[in-house]
Amino acid sequence: MAEREVIDEQDRGWRAAARRYMPLVLGILLIGSLGALLYSASSASRDHQRALAEQQRSWEIMALARAFEAKTARAEVTLARYVISLDPDTGRLFQDQWRTAASQLKSLTYATRKSDWQRGNVRALQAAFEQRGKTLSEIGLRTTYDQKMGALAQFHQAGRSQDIKRLTALIDLVIQAENARLRERSLAVSLAGDRTELVGKTSRMVGLALLVCVLFALWLVNAAYTERRNARRMAEMEAERADRLEEAVSARTSELSDAYEQLKRESAERAAAEDNLRQMQKMDAVGQLTGGIAHDFNNMLAVVVGGLELAKRKLRLKPAEAGHHLDNAMEGANRAAALTRRLLAFARSEPLLPNAVDPDSLLRGMADLVDRTIGDQIIVSFAHKASGWRIFVDQHQMENALLNLCVNARDAMEGRGKLTISTGQAQLAANQIGECPAGDYVTVCVTDNGCGMTAEVAARVFEPFFTTKPVGKGTGLGLSQIFGFVRQSQGEIRIESELGTGTSVHIYLPRRILTEQEAAAEAPASEQLHTLHPPTRILVVEDDPRVLNQTMAALAELGHLPIACDHPSKAAKLLSNNADIGLIMSDVLMPDMTGPEMIRTLPAHMRHLPVLFVTGFTGDATDSDDFRGHEVLRKPYTLNALGLALSNALSGSNHPGTAAAAE
Ligand SMILES: Nc1ncnc2c1ncn2[C@@H]1O[C@H](COP(=O)(O)OP(=O)(O)OP(=O)(O)O)[C@@H](O)[C@H]1O
Ligand SMILES: [Mg+2]
Known part of the structure; x- marks a missing residue:
């Protein structure tokens, strides 16, 4: 052209x-x-x-x-x-x-x-x-x-x-x-x-030619003159048009700038309104959360306090009944512990303790729990198709996530319907699902035939505190917690839902090929769990005196010989005074120094001692790297869980995640 x-x-x-x-x-x-x-x-x-x-x-x-x-x-x-x-x-x-x-x-x-x-x-x-x-x-x-x-x-x-x-x-x-x-x-x-x-x-x-030439020259002159006149006219028209265009453009520009100003004003107003709304929503959510937690906690504390009181009364005359009340109180306390754990998981402050897990075995292990949780009216079916592929996740969190999904499904089906929990294998190309890199993935899918979701609800389900359930029934933390956990485990979560038909939640988690060490650790695991260790002198580092007392009592109950240390700075001295100490059991968050920091500052010859960290809330102060090579136990814990964690730590099995938490 x-x-x-x-x-x-x-x-x-x-x-x-x-x-x-x-x-x-x-x-x-x-x-x-x-x-x-x-x-x-x-x-x-x-x-x-x-x-x-x-x-x-x-x-x-x-x-x-x-x-x-x-x-x-x-x-x-x-x-x-x-x-x-x-x-x-x-x-x-x-x-x-x-x-x-x-x-x-x-x-x-x-x-x-x-x-x-x-x-x-x-x-x-x-x-x-x-x-x-x-x-x-x-x-x-x-x-x-x-x-x-x-x-x-x-x-x-x-x-x-x-x-x-x-x-x-x-x-x-x-x-x-x-x-x-x-x-x-x-x-x-x-x-x-x-x-x-x-x-x-x-x-x-020649005269004739001259005449012709003169005529031709005259014609040329005339043509040139006409052309120049036309060109001048065209130029004038162009200039006129350009002037008109410029006028139109400047008029349009001023209109646009007016519109832009208007838009800016409106968007500022809208942003302010949105901020307001968000603030209100946040306050609403905090209110809901606080109300929900207070309500649940009160219920649980009522169970604990009531149970303990009754147990105290019946302790002398009817010890069997007292035991029953104590069990009830324990149940309430466990539920309270589960609630705090959910809050920590939502805040993503709880470090993951990942482990190579067989999803099919995990589901089989959960079957009873699921049945109990969702009630008799819901038919549950399992499809175990992971065929031996493992995933590298925090088993406890994974179970929690699945249970949450089952509870959501139960609520969506209003206690009646069909729930399918299936595992499977998938080979994904890069970015086929979210930002997942290419590779083998295990899929875990929870499908219900409940009420389904509207598009608006589906778009907000991962927002923390978003719930459609009444106060006290839902906190809106379930899916946001699952989302955080799945992302932390390098996976992806997808929801398919149709209003009136049902919902299907798909979780994609990267396949874990077992290392030799993991494979070796898997086989004798069951034996290890039951290994009993002779009474051991244990240094207990804990800043909270009540927790310190309780821990000392628990360790004594398990037959060990605890030495109390109420500040991490005293640990080194106590260790050198008591050369027979065989294990250090330390809290993680303490004033002045965290547990892992304390271990790092110990003299070299003391650092070979086995360590058991006990953690309630780890916050930002810790990194999961700090726990590498050490056993970790979550607070609150049962005597059994403590015994198991001690046993693991003393056997030198650094198997994070085997430390069962109280439920
Ligand atoms: N299977 C499902 N079918 C229909 N709607 C669902 C399903 N799962 C979740 N939802 C919707 O998503 C919302 C958020 O779920 P989420 O699990 O995050 O919180 P919640 O169940 O309301 O409260 P919580 O789990 O803390 O008890 C629910 O209130 C519900 O409206
Ligand atoms: Mg939920």
Whole structure:
């Protein structure tokens, strides 16, 4: 396109240049040819004139030659008459005539002075004329002296002499030579005439061409003038249009800037309104959360307090009943612990303790729990299709997430319906699901045929505190907690839901290929759990005196020998004073120093001791790297869980996650 425009532009340029210079070139050509024509016309006319003049001269020479011949012939006749009549007048006449012939010969000589071809002839003619003149003068002289007879005889002899013949022949020669010249000159005259005529014709033609050229030049001038006028008109129109466009653009620009200002105002108002709304929602959510937690906690505390009170009363008289009440109190406390754990998980403050887990075994282990949680009216079916693929997750969190999904499904089905929990294998391409890199994934899918969700609800389900359930029933933390956990485990979660039909939640978790160590650790795990260790001296580092007392009591109950340490800075000294300490059990968050920091600052020879960290809330102060190589136990814990964790720590099994928490 652009190339064509460039070519058109060049074309127009050429045309304009041709129009500008064409008349000039044509004018120069015409003037040149006119000059050449004039020059050749004048030279042709000169040639013609010259040829005519030369022809004239030939005529004159021939006439002179003829006149000379006639005069000499007449003089000879006069001399004859004089010889016969002896009349002196006739003699004088002869003299006159001969002189006239001589002067004619002179004229002839003069006339032929430039004719090379006649010079010889004329010289010979002069010689012959002089010779003849001598002969005739002698005859005339004899006659004058009355020697008539002698003169007659001489005249008779002279009439037959060679002189006269030679003279006549020479005159003929002159005339013939001039005749030949005359023919040439006549030819030259006719040629010059032809040339003149040709020049004339050419001049007429050139004149005609000149006329045509003048007309053409006039047409060109007119066309150029029209074109320039049109171009000027177009330019004026363009300028007018540009002015109009500029006006329109500036009008539109001001309209747009007004609209932009308006939009900015509106968006600022909207942002303020949204901020307000968000703040209100937050407050609402905090209210809901607080209400929900307070309500649940009160319920649980009621169970604990009521149970403990009853147990205290019945302790002496009815110890069996007291045991039952204590169990109830324990149940309430466990539920409270589960609630705090959910809150911590939502805040993502609880470090994950991942482990290679077989999802199918995990589901099998949960079957009873699920059945108990969702009630009799819901038919649960399991599909175990992970076929041995493992995932690397915090088992406790995974169970929690699945249980949450089952509870959501139960609520959506209002206690009646069909729930399917299935595992499977999937090979994903990069970014096929969310930002998951390409690879093998285990899918865990929980499907119900409940009420489903509207698009608005589906869009907000992962928001913390978002719930459609009444106060006290739901906190809106379930799915946001699951989302956080799945993302922390390098997985993805997707929800498919149709209003009135049901919901299906898909969790994608990367497949874990077991390391040799993990494979080895898996087999004897069950044995390890049951390993019993002899009483061990244990240094208990805990800043809260009540928790310290409770821990000391629990350790004593398990048959160990605890030493209390109420501040991490005292640990090193106690360790050096008690060389038989076999394990350090430390809280994580303490004033001045965290548990892992304390371990790092111990002298090198003490750092080989097994460590059991006990953590309630870890917050930002810790990183899961701090626990690497050490056993971790979550607070609150049961005696069993404590025993298991101690056993693991003492056996040197760094198997994070095996420490069961209280439920
Ligand atoms: N299976 C489901 N079918 C229909 N709606 C669901 C389902 N799962 C979740 N929802 C909707 O998503 C909302 C948020 O769920 P989420 O689990 O985060 O909180 P919750 O169940 O309301 O409260 P919590 O789980 O803390 O007890 C629910 O209130 C419900 O409206
Ligand atoms: Mg829920």
